[in-house]
Amino acid sequence: MAKKSKETKKIVRRDAKAQDVFGAFTKSLLEQREWEPYHFYKREDHRTFEWLITMLIAEMEGAGWDKVSLASYRPNKNTRALVDDAFRALHTIYEKKYIIPNITGVRWALSDAALSQDQLERLGYHLLAKLKAYIGKAKRQSDLHGVYRLVPPPKRRSPRDRSELPDPAAPAWTRANRQRSSKVQITTRVSPKTKALSLEAAEAREISHSQWLNEAIVRQLLAEGYDTALEKAFRPRPDIEPLKRRPQRPKRALPEPQEPAYVSANRADKIISLRIDPELAREIDRAREEDEDRSAWFRTAVNTFLYVREAKLPKPLSQRPRLSVPVSLSFEPPVMFVVGHQVKDSGLTLSEWLRRVARWYIWYRWHG
Incomplete structure (x- = not known):
């Protein structure tokens, strides 16, 4: 006889999706x-x-909303979503109904939207923090006409099913199934002189070319009497200094300006790769510190060799070792310049010169 599968009771999770804070907050107000x-x-x-x-x-600070008696003040993902819904409802009720509640109205609206007293205190505390962050950011980032442009983003649209797409047979990213954008792009052709003058005017005001063209179109529409068709935030304010673009850092002078910055000629340091024998690698590992890798040890060895006046390269080994351990080094251009002269005077290759410097530094650490 087959065993019957144990039936499990589904528990409805009360999260940001199940709890309609936006609707309850709006309805209460x-x-x-x-x-x-x-x-x-x-x-x-x-x-x-x-x-x-x-x-x-x-009013919230005067009522002590910033002094919550709960153990944890850090909001989780669910609390942040609920606070965002309350803030969005506050903005929507103001913009569409022009309803301006005081702290009592907001408290009653939060009480109707919360599920418990603990959640009410949590929502009030983090709503106050969000209001402070909003007004602080709005003061720092007023738009180029001096009008606040920070509007709470609308709630993200839920993903569409395949049956809801205009063309279910095509992928969702195709042009037929792509959702419409809130902005449009204007394509036009102007003379090179007009473009140059507009770029010069935008550069003089330290704003982008796109912002300058947007403001020019708005001013022309206002001059022709199309005031009611424009957004309130786009209307120019002559008494407010426009927001200027952040000054760009000057580009550093490259040795080879026509080449990319990542090529060897334009790098701030010079990278060298060489191979050493396993016996020398073991000696280096015994000589270096715990927090020092082989590359750092090699750089210290080269700098010490260049600093000590009596330093002489050791003689070559009697038999050629098997070079199988790779090591990568990086030197600054001034050091690499001196190393290049040392290598040229010794008549050796750069890799052999570095291997002999490593053997010298091991001896110098013990007998120098």
Whole structure:
């Protein structure tokens, strides 16, 4: 008789996907706005979203939201996702409904969205941290017209099934199945003089060419009376100094400018590869320190040989050893220049000169 498989009870995991913080937060604010309007600020022109964030930060710190009695303050992936949903709901309710809640309204909305008191405290603590990070970044990165451009990113669209694609037979990355972009590209042809002048104007303002063209198009549309069709954040502000592009570091002068920077002629150091016999490798391993590799030991040996005036290369071995252990070295150009003269005066190859320097340094460490 075949055994029946043991049935396991599926436990629904309460994570960021199962918990709808965005919907609960939004619904709570809408209901409060209808029944308890004193939990909200009145609509004024100066009360922007950044003003709301600044007021909430001051009220949350005054109420002690930054002093949580929980053991762990570090947010996990689930907590970060829930806080992002609450922040996105706060921005959406402001932009679409122009509802400006105070700390009481936000507290009630978080209470309706949280599953427990511990989670409520956690969400409040990390929401305050996110508001501080947002307003700090917004102050540092205002756009070129002086208007805040940092809008919470929309919730990432869930992956589409094969049946939902416009062309199910083709891969998802093809043009037919690719999702539309939020931006469009304009293709035009101008004279070389116009391009040169626009590049010069953008360079004079220390902004990119793309930003300069975007601002020129916006100004022309505003001049022709198309004000209502433009985004509010793209309207120029003459009283605000535009955000300038970060100055680029000057490129270092290369010995061979026409060659790439990674070629041997343009490298800051010179790499040398040679082979040594196993007996010399064992002696080097016994002589070097624990935190010193063979390459570092070789560099120390060469520098010491060049520094000691009475240093002389030892005589060649009676029989030629078997060279089977590879070693890679790197020297700075000034050192390599002196080494090149030493090798030329000795009449040896560079590899043989380095092997004799290694034998000399082993003797020098014990008898020098």
